[in-house]
Amino acid sequence: xxxxxxxxxxxxxxxxxxxxxxxxxxxxxxxxxxxxxxxxxxxxxxxxxxxxxxxxxxxxxxxxxxxxxxxxxxxxxxxxxxxxxxxxxxxxxxxxxxxxxxxxxxxxxxxx
Amino acid sequence: xxxxxxxxxxxxxxxxxxxxxxxxxxxxxxxxxxxxxxxxxxxxxxxxxxxxxxxxxxxxxxxxxxxxxxxxxxxxxxxxxxxxxxxxxxxxxxxxxxxxxxxxxxxxxxxx
Numbered sequence: 001x002x003x004x005x006x007x008x009x010x011x012x013x014x015x016x017x018x019x020x021x022x023x024x025x026x027x028x029x030x031x032x033x034x035x036x037x038x039x040x041x042x043x044x045x046x047x048x049x050x051x052x053x054x055x056x057x058x059x060x061x062x063x064x065x066x067x068x069x070x071x072x073x074x075x076x077x078x079x080x081x082x083x084x085x086x087x088x089x090x091x092x093x094x095x096x097x098x099x100x101x102x103x104x105x106x107x108x109x110x111x112x
Numbered sequence: 113x114x115x116x117x118x119x120x121x122x123x124x125x126x127x128x129x130x131x132x133x134x135x136x137x138x139x140x141x142x143x144x145x146x147x148x149x150x151x152x153x154x155x156x157x158x159x160x161x162x163x164x165x166x167x168x169x170x171x172x173x174x175x176x177x178x179x180x181x182x183x184x185x186x187x188x189x190x191x192x193x194x195x196x197x198x199x200x201x202x203x204x205x206x207x208x209x210x211x212x213x214x215x216x217x218x219x220x221x222x223x224x
Contacts (some may be wrong), residue, residue: 004155031210033210033211035212035214040216041216042116042201042214042215042216042217043156043201043203043212043214044214045211045212048210048211050210058211090155090156092156092212094210100158100161101158101210101212103148103155103156103157104155105154105155106154106155
């Protein structure tokens with residue numbers, strides 16, 4: 001089954017404790033991206049990747065890092081989480097340009 | 113920059129009522145337009161899309177027409193069901209990119 005998976009689905013952490021949210025897709029897609037969803041703001045892009053070893057900032061990249069060492073994986077790293085990063089995070093993938101993006105189930109993060 | 117504006121929610125309807133959710137966009141190029149749906153506790157799923165002016169996207173009884181002259185992509189359904197209760201996001205992808213720009217989402221609640 002074609003899908004995008006994210007782990008964990010729910011995470012509670014404390015300020016400053018590094019964390020990683022994993023994202024994996026089994027559709028051999030080149031393009032992957034991370035979004036955060038906040039009430040009243042919709043979804044905003046954090047980072048994206050056009051292919052392996054090619055990443056770039058989206059609209060709200062501050063406080064986040066990503067890597068793309070393999071085509072299927074695109075982890076989101078919060079080196080020092082802060083409470084304003086409490087949000088619902090979605091990973092998405094697509095191929096080729098302009099085609100439908102497939103979204104993961106979301107990761108709900110609470111930073112205390 | 114490009115942007116999407118959609119009507120505030122929640123929209124509350126009785127089963128079998130007619131649905132319209134308004135969406136307008138601002139874009140410098142020739143974007144593709146999308147409606148995504150998010151059911152409770154789930155990720156986003158593509159509902160329908162249109163890639164050029166006057167195209168009509170349709171799926172599951174929902175439809176939307178790409179209107180370049182009014183820069184709109186309103187979502188309609190003739191007879192809603194309780195199972196249509198969800199959050200609906202209008203989005204555009206900038207020309208020749210995979211980046212999605214989302215509206216803030218509209219919650220639809222359908223009562224029996």
